[in-house]
Amino acid sequence: MIRVTVWNEFYNPHSPTQPELAVYPEGIHEAIASFLRADPSIEARTATLMQPEHGLTEEVLEQTDVLLWWGHITHHMVADEVVERVHKHILAGMGLIVLHSGHASKIFHKLMGTRTVDLRWHEDGLLNRVWVIDPAHPIAEGLDDHFDIPHEETYGEHFDIPTPDQLVFVSWFPSGEVFRSGCCWHRGFGRIFFFQPGHETLPSFYNENVQRVINNAVRWAYRPKRGAYITGETKAL
Amino acid sequence: MIRVTVWNEFYNPHSPTQPELAVYPEGIHEAIASFLRADPSIEARTATLMQPEHGLTEEVLEQTDVLLWWGHITHHMVADEVVERVHKHILAGMGLIVLHSGHASKIFHKLMGTRTVDLRWHEDGLLNRVWVIDPAHPIAEGLDDHFDIPHEETYGEHFDIPTPDQLVFVSWFPSGEVFRSGCCWHRGFGRIFFFQPGHETLPSFYNENVQRVINNAVRWAYRPKRGAYITGETKAL
């Protein structure tokens, strides 16, 4: 059983209503948890910003194999202490899947070491064609050589990330941009996947192929247990 | 002084005339050598298929720092012995720049170990937008974040290559494809760069940005001298 926690900010400091509710009546986190729960080998819970400790207590993280992260306008409200805690668990082997605007989150920035907030974007709801660059990668399992999302926010290069350890997808947009839309990194014992689709006012998380990618990514990022190194002063062997 | 040899098949077994002559009256090789010669630190010669040993004798290769390779319909006519000779020089430190349809050449296939002939293509002369994915790479020096080639053959993924050691460019085409269009690999002491533009009936090699990329690539692929390893049976140190 893979224990997943889906984190979503689910809070808009400027408005009592979430824009996402028009598309995802129970929030993005519940929409994602819901399709993951359809897989009997996955157990999915959710957590959100306004819960105590953002719902990411030490206990929750200890029981999380893979954490999904969606955030947009409240990145700055995430407590540094929680970011440190999440970071510690990732290095020990908890998987992390960063979705869409999560690229600007504190945890992704901390793991990457670059200005991951930096990319081009425009909100026109254009077609998003996702090309499979590494068809042998487990995250591409079951996909054709490309798939289309009819309406998405456009993201474009240059995206300020370290070179991915594996580049799985590149997105094409009719307005002329390309974007490294599926990227894998290893940090410590943890596996990290960034996936570009998922604007809050568009139904991408209902898309069958998007769901397949996220399900594949959960399996790829999963480790059966946390790891630890021997470090510090040792004797000559 | 960087000593460059530009190789072009420059032969059409089906026709007495080269299609490329309409655009490049002296052949693709002379067009490329010509703009390289405008750089006083580069010394460029050419070689073609129908010369003895395809113009790539041991002596020529010994005096070549960087070899450029353009071929299309005569890949099978290149003698295995010459391919072995070129391969040996690349592993010892001669740079190689593979242009456009050179992806299907014997030497590129031999260096990569995959079916590099495999990619999607169609000849519609559409726009080719080249995005800089690695703006800090020497081959991207002096470029904006993207540049346009008004008319090119379309190449699309999946392209069956080993993961590039560095991915410098990704191309966008209006017909919906993306393509890893600037890729670097290291093999032995040699540096290899593949660059996608350059269809024989289109004037891409006159494009200022294409010329800049090729000039940058020559500098990147250049090594001042050949290298050698200590190998074989050795004593315990």
Added chain:
Amino acid sequence: MIRVTVWNEFYNPHSPTQPELAVYPEGIHEAIASFLRADPSIEARTATLMQPEHGLTEEVLEQTDVLLWWGHITHHMVADEVVERVHKHILAGMGLIVLHSGHASKIFHKLMGTRTVDLRWHEDGLLNRVWVIDPAHPIAEGLDDHFDIPHEETYGEHFDIPTPDQLVFVSWFPSGEVFRSGCCWHRGFGRIFFFQPGHETLPSFYNENVQRVINNAVRWAYRPKRGAYITGETKAL
């Protein structure tokens, strides 16, 4: 069920007896197949040089998920036609595990594109300490941070391989050498792992940790089915 074929040259053109028989009475191939068969999810057969088509017919390869390769003094006797066939299956998704002196085989050379025969070596039967460089890698599953093989042939850098896609192990030898001893590459749909231990006159294949690594590598290299790309001339999408 993972279907494994263990290939061994098992032939010495200079002598009617195999040196390996003193340590592996039924040959290296049977020793490896034997410990793999102890895993109920693996089905292991063997093949050797002197069988028709070296035991690697189209039918055998079609029914092989992961091929293991041990060879030493008869690399040149392996027919090019069989090498082409094995290569085709690897690019389509058959896994390949190259053991010890298999680094100089035609198939490994063909996949890597470099002079993989080139490395330092001496046969003193010294200690071989294998360090885990990537403890989060599936091939390192269940290992401590290093393990010792009491007696092995010494291999040393420089080893002329393309930069591994993942570097899992580095070996230490008391005579002063280091060696990249566990290396992963992806070629087409296939996964390739090179593992350094396994001299024919030493009992390394009985070592519990060596067996664990090979078992892990079989699981890592396994794909449930062959893959295929869309390639060639396509229409604009």
Added chain:
Amino acid sequence: MIRVTVWNEFYNPHSPTQPELAVYPEGIHEAIASFLRADPSIEARTATLMQPEHGLTEEVLEQTDVLLWWGHITHHMVADEVVERVHKHILAGMGLIVLHSGHASKIFHKLMGTRTVDLRWHEDGLLNRVWVIDPAHPIAEGLDDHFDIPHEETYGEHFDIPTPDQLVFVSWFPSGEVFRSGCCWHRGFGRIFFFQPGHETLPSFYNENVQRVINNAVRWAYRPKRGAYITGETKAL
């Protein structure tokens, strides 16, 4: 002219004397700056912890092409504000060379995203043999296939770093450890090199090969000017 700034903590909160003074009478920073100044194409200045803003003001960084970093027991005393400033300059293209115990510095941790403090170590002043793993890399220019430092602190794996973009050196120690001792990464427009030798009580920075590596690394990490991306909301192209 390459403008280098060599940073050294040069302060011991527990003692009025620096242990390094016995070996480097003017400090490690002056020893390094001194041999770099012997190269007429390098202009080297120094900066230390107890200077205002640790000697790393905005003005100094603007005039620095490559920053070298040596620190050991005062990592926690480096102001976060200065770390942010250095980070910003690295992402814009300033090179960074992290020496020895600098692996535990705030800036290296911030760039890597892992617990770079984690490695094995013991101070026995044993031989340190540095093997060249990537002989074609500019940082290995002019070296034999390995070189020896007679006495160094022992560092051993596992070292908790992201997989290097290029692995140039691996160290061997007679006590049985190996260590990835020369590692390159790219972050934004900046190039980062970690080099393992350089314990404060041992004369490694007087070693001819160590000096050559550092000089090579300065050249490799140098960019003629800072870079910048187009980011943020853009129009459809």
